[in-house]
Structures are given as C-alpha cells and as structure tokens.
Amino acid sequence: MVIETPWVELADVAASSVSGWRAVWVVVGIAVAFLPIVVWKARWAERWQWWKSVLFFVAWFCVGVPIAAVIAGDTHSSAHADDVLTRALTAQPAVLQPGSVVVEQSDHSAGTSMHAPYQGEETDYTVAFSVIAADRLSRCEGTVTLKRNNAPRGRNAPVFARLRANCASAPVSPAPAAP
Incomplete structure (x- = not known):
C-alpha cells in the first residue's frame, strides 16, 4: 500500500518556541555586548593609542559575540x-x-x-x-x-x-x- x-x-x-527566560538572556547578552564601549569610554579613551582601542574591541567581540550566540541559541519551532x-x-x-x-x-x-x-x-x-x-x-x-x-x-x-x-x-x- x-x-x-x-x-x-x-x-x-x-511561531518559534522562544521562552520568556530565553528572551531575557538575549537582552542581557545585548547589554553585555555594549559593556566594552562603556568601559573603554570611561577609562581608556584618552590614554590609549588608537591601535590598542582597536585590539580591545576586536578581542572583546571575538569572545562576546560567540557567547551571545550560544545564549540566544536557535529558535526553531x-x-x-x-x-x-x-x-x-x-x-x-x-x-x-x-x-x-x-x-x-x-x-x-x-x-x-x-x-x-x-x-x-x-x-x-x-x-x-x-x-x-x-x-x-x-x-x-x-x-x-x-x-x-x-x-x-x-x-x-x-x-x-x-x-x-x-x-x-x-x-x-x-x-x-x-x-
């Protein structure tokens, strides 16, 4: 047959199956991604040479973006x-x-x-x-x-x-x- x-x-x-807590973690991940900008502006913007600032941001986002991606995960329904x-x-x-x-x-x-x-x-x-x-x-x-x-x-x-x-x-x- x-x-x-x-x-x-x-x-x-x-709809995708994104729970409430997962959405909270995504928002926290986004906030943490802006943390290096705040720290850099407050402490090192005036004292660092430009290339040190570039290295700081590249290093942060090489670590921070993958961590945020893992927290966000896949939202397949x-x-x-x-x-x-x-x-x-x-x-x-x-x-x-x-x-x-x-x-x-x-x-x-x-x-x-x-x-x-x-x-x-x-x-x-x-x-x-x-x-x-x-x-x-x-x-x-x-x-x-x-x-x-x-x-x-x-x-x-x-x-x-x-x-x-x-x-x-x-x-x-x-x-x-x-x-």
Missing part, C-alpha cells in the same frame, strides 16, 4: 512526530494510526520531535510507523516533508506537512476470547 497525502497545514507550529502524522493522515480517512512514530535521527530532529523549517524552506524527515487499514496492520516507512512558505515581513507563515510512505501489510491477530 502506498500512502501519499496532500499538503496539510499545521496551525500550532507557526518544533512539532511532535505523532501529531504531524495524525494530521497528515486525516486526508486518508480509511487509515488509522495506532502506533508511535520513529523519526530517523538528523540535524533537524530530536527524538520524536521535528523542527519546522524557516520561511521559504522545506525539510524532509524519514519516519517509520504502523497503521491499520482495511483491518490489516501495515508497517510503513516513508518521508514527511515540512515546508514553510515566505510571508510578508512581521508575519509568521504557516507550516505545511505532506506524507509519502510505502507500507507492507501483515494480518491483525484477533483479540482472545473472554473466558
């Missing part, structure tokens, strides 16, 4: 793999998804979550899952593609998902009779 779904919108994945497949399979009403989804490890996946792409990008994830269709259990392997279109400045573009999978059928064992 081949499953191929149309693009389905994932409405709750549009993410979606749970089970939710993405459940929504994608709503386009196939005869297919039920009983099992959990296994996402192949990549740069854009962490366990059972998938990072949504930035605007104008697509990301493919290799997944393995099981479905029940026509009273038969099928083990499936395929690709989930997440994409985000470009949007006007200041707006979040929605994330869309599409599933393409090949499934191998196996009969579902009947439930044991009650005593």
